[in-house]
Structures are given as C-alpha cells and as structure tokens.
Amino acid sequence: MRNYPVLLFALCAALCPAAELPIGTSLANEPLSPWTESAEADAIVFIFVAPDCPISNRYAPTIRRLAADCADHNIALWLVYADNLADAAAIRTNQTEFKLSGLPTVIDRDFAIADFAGADVTPEAAVFMRPAPESAPLLVYRGRIDDQYQGYNKYRPAPTASELRETLDTIIAGHLPSLTRTKAIGCYLPRP
Structure with a gap:
C-alpha cells in the first residue's frame, strides 16, 4: 500500500502531457534546460549548492563520487545554484577550488x-524520473545527500545513512523508487 501514491502519480504522469519545465541559465548567461540536455537519461539528479555555504562545500568530494557513478549509469547529475544574485565568476572560482569544474x-x-x-x-538533492518518454518528470527523492549533518555545525565523522545513494542504486537496478x-x-536558499 505504501507505493500506491507513487504508482498512481506515475500512471497519471504517463497519460498526461508533460508540463512546461523550468529552465535556468548557463555560466555563459545563456538559457539552459537541464531537462532537454538530459532527455536521454534514465534519471536527473539536481544537487542544490552555493559557493558561500560551508556545508555545501564540504560535500564536494561526495558530489564528485556521485557524479562519476551517475555518469557510469546514464543518470544526469546537475549542480544547481539557486540565487537571484548568482555570479558566474564566483561559481567558477568555487568549482575550481572544490574540484567541481566540468559538472x-x-x-x-x-x-x-x-x-x-x-x-x-x-546542499539538497532532488531526483526525477520519467515513467514514459513524453511524460512529466516524477519526483522520486528530495532531501539530504546523507545523514552526516545533524544540524548546523553538528556532524558525524562519516554518514550512517545515504538516502540519495540508496535511491540511485534502486534506479540503477532498473526499479522505480518509492x-x-x-x-x-x-x-x-536566498529567496527574496
């Protein structure tokens, strides 16, 4: 019974035409649609990051590992800088410093x-899948990368649960995650 809402949503998504999906801009200030760029991917992972967030920056090694795993399994991983004052130069500098360039x-x-x-x-992650090629994306995961951080300035030396990794493993195994x-x-996020 736990999967019933997900299955119902997947059925609706398969039968309903895809809505207009949100887009952003590239580091070159050009319109950019991750949905279009990743149309052939089995899933799309958005990881929301910020150059001035120390927690986000501490996750850079984990994000690099996830990106490599995703690339090996036809899963698109996107870094999303959600900020109305986002500065492409600061983002590039941050990506160079934390070895995220090229993602x-x-x-x-x-x-x-x-x-x-x-x-x-x-950092926060959101994972979308498309139950059918022309259907709207289905959110299958939203939340933390893992449980290493329990609060601001309160963290474990290593995570004990990695929900994002578990979701990706389910997708890699060919299943639709709950x-x-x-x-x-x-x-x-610095929403106005």
Missing part, C-alpha cells in the same frame, strides 16, 4: 527549478 551546472536565478523540486537549502523525502541540513 553540468545551471543557475536558477528565479528559483523556478528550486520551486519545482521543492528545495529549500544547500517517493522518499528527508530533511536536508544546510544554508537556506
């Missing part, structure tokens, strides 16, 4: 992608 990146100045995913903090939501700990 697909979108700037979400109007918070359209963050609103669509329901993201509130950095919708999972966890509370992400981090810096709040």
Whole structure:
C-alpha cells in the first residue's frame, strides 16, 4: 500500500502531457534546460549548492563520487545554484577550488527549478524520473545527500545513512523508487 501514491502519480504522469519545465541559465548567461540536455537519461539528479555555504562545500568530494557513478549509469547529475544574485565568476572560482569544474551546472536565478523540486537549502538533492518518454518528470527523492549533518555545525565523522545513494542504486537496478523525502541540513536558499 505504501507505493500506491507513487504508482498512481506515475500512471497519471504517463497519460498526461508533460508540463512546461523550468529552465535556468548557463555560466555563459545563456538559457539552459537541464531537462532537454538530459532527455536521454534514465534519471536527473539536481544537487542544490552555493559557493558561500560551508556545508555545501564540504560535500564536494561526495558530489564528485556521485557524479562519476551517475555518469557510469546514464543518470544526469546537475549542480544547481539557486540565487537571484548568482555570479558566474564566483561559481567558477568555487568549482575550481572544490574540484567541481566540468559538472553540468545551471543557475536558477528565479528559483523556478528550486520551486519545482521543492528545495529549500544547500546542499539538497532532488531526483526525477520519467515513467514514459513524453511524460512529466516524477519526483522520486528530495532531501539530504546523507545523514552526516545533524544540524548546523553538528556532524558525524562519516554518514550512517545515504538516502540519495540508496535511491540511485534502486534506479540503477532498473526499479522505480518509492517517493522518499528527508530533511536536508544546510544554508537556506536566498529567496527574496
């Protein structure tokens, strides 16, 4: 019975035409749609990050590992900088410093992608799948990367649960994950 809402949503998504999906801008200030760029991917992972968030920056090694795993399994991983004052130069500097250069990146100045995913903090992850090629994306996970952070400045040396990794493993195994939501700990998105 636990999967009933997800299956019902998947059926509706398969039968209903895809709605207009939010887009952002590239680091070159060009319109950019992660949905179009990743149309052939089995899933799309958005990780909301910020150059000035220490928790987000501490997750850089984990994000690099996740990105490599995703690339090996036809899963698109995007870094999303949701900030109406986002500065491409500061983002590039941050990505160089934390070895995130080269990862697909979108700037979400109007918070359209963050609103669509329901993201509130950095770092926070949202995973979408398409039950059918022309269907609307189905949110299958939103929340923390893992449970290493229990609160601001309160963290474990290593995580004991990795819900994002578990969701990705389910997708890699060829299954539709049950919708999972966890509370992400981090810096709040600077919505106006």
